[in-house]
Amino acid sequence: MTHQHILVLSGGLSPERDVSLRSGRRVAEALRTTRPDWEVSEADVDAGLLPSLRDHRPDWVVPLLHGAAGEDGALRDVLETLDVSFVGSQSSACRLAFDKPVASSLISSTGIAVPEFVVLPQATFRELGAPMVMEAVAERIGFPMVVKPTRGGSALGVSIVHTAQDLPPAMVSAFAYGDTAMIQRFVSGTEVAVSVIDAGDGPRALPAVEIVPEGELYDYHARYTAGTTEFFCPARLNTDTTTAAHDVAVTAHVALGLSDLSRTDVIVDDDGIVWFLEVNVAPGMTETSLMPQAITAAGLSMGEVIAAFIAEER
Amino acid sequence: MSTPDSTGANSTGTGSTSAGSRLDPWVDSYATRAKNLSASAIRALFAVASRPEVVSLAGGMPYVQALSMDDMADIAAQVVRDRGPQALQYGSGQGDVALREQILDVTAEVGVQAHPDDIVVTTGSQMALDLVTRTFCDPGDVVLVESPSYVGALGVFRSYECDVIHVAMDDDGLIPEALQEAIDTARAMGKSVKLIYTIPSFHNPAGVTQPAHRRAQILEIAQRAGIAVLEDDPYGLLGFEGAPPRALRADDDQGVIYLGSFSKTIASGLRVGWAIAPHGVREKLVLAAEAATLCPSNYAQLTVSQYLATQPWREQIKSFQEVYRERRDAMLESLQAMMPAGTTWTIPAGGFYTWVTLPEGLDATAMLPRAITELVAYVPGTGFFVDGQGSANMRLSYCYPDPDRIREGVRRLSTVVEAELEIARTFGTANGTPGSLSASGESSTPAPDLA
Numbered sequence: 001m002t003h004q005h006i007l008v009l010s011g012g013l014s015p016e017r018d019v020s021l022r023s024g025r026r027v028a029e030a031l032r033t034t035r036p037d038w039e040v041s042e043a044d045v046d047a048g049l050l051p052s053l054r055d056h057r058p059d060w061v062v063p064l065l066h067g068a069a070g071e072d073g074a075l076r077d078v079l080e081t082l083d084v085s086f087v088g089s090q091s092s093a094c095r096l097a098f099d100k101p102v103a104s105s106l107i108s109s110t111g112i113a114v115p116e117f118v119v120l121p122q123a124t125f126r127e128l129g130a131p132m133v134m135e136a137v138a139e140r141i142g143f144p145m146v147v148k149p150t151r152g153g154s155a156l157g158v159s160i161v162h163t164a165q166d167l168p169p170a171m172v173s174a175f176a177y178g179d180t181a182m183i184q185r186f187v188s189g190t191e192v193a194v195s196v197i198d199a200g201d202g203p204r205a206l207p208a209v210e211i212v213p214e215g216e217l218y219d220y221h222a223r224y225t226a227g228t229t230e231f232f233c234p235a236r237l238n239t240d241t242t243t244a245a246h247d248v249a250v251t252a253h254v255a256l257g258l259s260d261l262s263r264t265d266v267i268v269d270d271d272g273i274v275w276f277l278e279v280n281v282a283p284g285m286t287e288t289s290l291m292p293q294a295i296t297a298a299g300l301s302m303g304e305v306i307a308a309f310i311a312e313e314r
Numbered sequence: 315m316s317t318p319d320s321t322g323a324n325s326t327g328t329g330s331t332s333a334g335s336r337l338d339p340w341v342d343s344y345a346t347r348a349k350n351l352s353a354s355a356i357r358a359l360f361a362v363a364s365r366p367e368v369v370s371l372a373g374g375m376p377y378v379q380a381l382s383m384d385d386m387a388d389i390a391a392q393v394v395r396d397r398g399p400q401a402l403q404y405g406s407g408q409g410d411v412a413l414r415e416q417i418l419d420v421t422a423e424v425g426v427q428a429h430p431d432d433i434v435v436t437t438g439s440q441m442a443l444d445l446v447t448r449t450f451c452d453p454g455d456v457v458l459v460e461s462p463s464y465v466g467a468l469g470v471f472r473s474y475e476c477d478v479i480h481v482a483m484d485d486d487g488l489i490p491e492a493l494q495e496a497i498d499t500a501r502a503m504g505k506s507v508k509l510i511y512t513i514p515s516f517h518n519p520a521g522v523t524q525p526a527h528r529r530a531q532i533l534e535i536a537q538r539a540g541i542a543v544l545e546d547d548p549y550g551l552l553g554f555e556g557a558p559p560r561a562l563r564a565d566d567d568q569g570v571i572y573l574g575s576f577s578k579t580i581a582s583g584l585r586v587g588w589a590i591a592p593h594g595v596r597e598k599l600v601l602a603a604e605a606a607t608l609c610p611s612n613y614a615q616l617t618v619s620q621y622l623a624t625q626p627w628r629e630q631i632k633s634f635q636e637v638y639r640e641r642r643d644a645m646l647e648s649l650q651a652m653m654p655a656g657t658t659w660t661i662p663a664g665g666f667y668t669w670v671t672l673p674e675g676l677d678a679t680a681m682l683p684r685a686i687t688e689l690v691a692y693v694p695g696t697g698f699f700v701d702g703q704g705s706a707n708m709r710l711s712y713c714y715p716d717p718d719r720i721r722e723g724v725r726r727l728s729t730v731v732e733a734e735l736e737i738a739r740t741f742g743t744a745n746g747t748p749g750s751l752s753a754s755g756e757s758s759t760p761a762p763d764l765a
Contacts, residue, residue, distance in 0.1 A: 013362055013365060013367065013368075013689075014362070015355075015358065015359055015362065015683055015686060015687075016358070017358070017361040017362045017365075018358040018361035019358065021361065046365070046366075046367075122737065122740070125740050125741065126736070126740045130740045130741045130742065131742070154355075156355055156683065157683065168741040168742060168743045169677075169680070169741075169743055171741055172677070172680055172737055172738070172741055172743050173680055175737055176680055176681060176682070176683040176684045177683050177684075177687075212334065219355075220353065220354070220355035220358065221352055221353055221354060221355070223353070224353035224358075225352040225353040226336065226337045226338035226341070227336045227337070227338040227340075227341030227344075228336075228352065229336065229337075230334040230335065230336050231334060231335050231336070231337065232333075232334045232335075233335070287337065288337050293335075293337075
């Protein structure tokens with residue numbers, strides 16, 4: 001392919017800004033290595049972005065924004081409006097995928113197992129009385145449960161709650177990241193992330209990555225402190241379960257109408273059932289992130305994979 | 315922990331023999347003390363605080379723009395042109411002797427008289443903190459610190475595996491009775507108390523200042539107990555009214571190790587600080603300094619020396635005082651006008667910071683993501699303790715943003731606190747414990763280059 005100007009977007013104003021900047025730098029470097037003939041530049045998402053898109057229009061944008069604006073489709077909506085080509089899913093698909101309850105309901109309707117959950121805005125607790133609402137939720141979902149913001153990543157605001165006493169602070173933590181929380185039954189088992197890529201030849205799963213954090217939760221600390229979490233890639237699953245996990249990820253990718261790349265996080269319980277947890281439209285690409293491990297295990301390089309999305313004619 | 319050897323796992327599959335990876339081949343080689351050096355969600359939030367949309371009341375960067383950059387450029391040029399071979403060469407581990415003499419002119423402002431030989435010039439006073447700690451403390455030795463205390467000092471004490479014990483403060487700083495009690499308690503437990511670390515003037519982060527009578531009491535307790543006082547005085551000349559407070563070292567040249575800095579009175583980027591210590595300690599500090607860095611930067615030292623020799627540095631300090639006083643006033647007036655009832659704060663008579671206590675039931679660490687969303691940043695109080703205290707507190711700095719930005723920042727912060735109060739009322743989380751943002755053992759304060 002002829003000379004291309006690629007603009008990698010990272011940063012933004014979300015709590016995952018730091019992660020995004022690291023993902024962006026890594027992907028930009030990988031692209032420069034793979035395609036020295038391309039011009040690869042990097043930019044933050046701020047008031048300077050639109051003038052720069054106008055004055056030095058890139059052939060392709062690689063959005064590596066995490067969190068709201070990056071993954072909720074808003075930025076991609078703007079790129080679509082400007083008719084700028086970009087890697088990854090279209091804004092309409094992002095809107096579905098980024099909202100955990102919406103994505104979970106959609107995935108559940110395809111027959112995939114999704115742990116039972118309820119979704120409650122902060123106002124509901126205020127209007128109906130938090131103690132009674134929490135009691136009802138606890139009765140329905142049972143302990144242990146996972147409390148998380150409906151939107152956002154890197155496990156920010158996520159808690160595993162074992163007792164009724166721990167529920168209020170967990171709710172407060174989740175509401176620090178947004179006005180609506182998802183309270184979900186905790187499924188114990190093997191935590192696995194399955195990345196999916198589609199370079200025009202149909203979506204395919206990369207080797208599953210099994211996550212074994214030191215503590216109970218694969219939280220921010222465990223995600224971004226090298227050495228605190230042990231990864232197995234491919235995951236230590238038998239053939240049938242591996243296939244099932246791959247199928248869940250590919251099904252999620254297709255059902256949500258995602259493009260190019262995604263990462264689906266699942267739990268394999270003690271009976272071998274694969275439970276869908278969430279899907280990421282802008283998977284982390286840092287040194288400790290999951291998708292780069294899957295890419296390596298597949299015998300690919302990050303630069304090749306991203307460049308393939310760009311080279312593909314659509 | 316997951317259980318990989320369950321039904322779905324570990325049997326005949328394709329990848330069942332794959333070895334695990336922790337992505338860092340050296341993870342088993344690190345020292346125990348490196349365990350605290352880890353990623354933290356709180357620290358990551360500060361990445362957003364550096365964006366111009368965010369009013370940062372979190373950083374501690376001095377307002378170096380108040381300096382004349384033309385004059386600083388001339389000084390740098392003079393140093394290289396006139397004394398280049400010296401400036402660009404190794405120097406003495408103890409520091410440039412001419413600069414050490416000039417430092418005594420500066421410390422005279424806080425009543426400290428000494429001999430140039432008593433001074434060790436360091437790469438910022440942070441390095442002096444490190445040298446003193448490595449000289450005095452074995453793992454497990456007790457360092458008594460204020461409640462709260464300077465996060466950079468806590469980091470040093472932790473890295474040498476000290477047993478850090480917090481001693482209560484009030485609006486007059488360290489409480490002598492509490493200090494005595496802490497010494498007695500530690501000794502009763504068979505512990506060796508090596509240092510009393512204090513920031514007596516315009517405290518970071520508490521914003522309070524010890525009055526003279528309290529300084530005398532603290533010195534008396536330390537002398538009686540035979541424990542060295544580590545006096546950290548970076549803000550001593552940045553008072554907003556009257557003469558600078560008299561340093562502890564001014565009244566005890568054998569029991570006090572005094573740390574000073576040009577970071578706030580000239581420029582933090584030069585990284586020039588110093589320690590004044592009794593001769594035996596000073597000898598060890600020089601040798602320790604040589605082991606650590608060989609010598610402080612000659613270029614930076616000669617720049618400071620030239621600045622002190624040719625510039626009206628006392629006038630410049632007055633101009634810094636004016637800048638910071640105006641900003642302090644903007645902050646205190648805004649807090650008074652806008653913060654919800656039940657919020658309290660200290661009234662700093664100098665320095666960079668005020669220490670805010672939130673209404674009962676609020677947790678400053680848990681609230682930080684909401685503040686970042688509302689485009690205002692602060693440092694949660696837990697970062698200034700090693701023992702989990704400080705969840706109801708935050709440090710607000712007024713050193714860097716201009717008064718209008720400070721007012722806007724406090725306005726945003728007040729809406730964040732209002733919203734958090736509503737959440738606390740809804741969930742009844744009085745004394746609520748933080749959830750996933752728990753700060754314990756992680757770095758939860760910003761890097762030095764945050765505005």
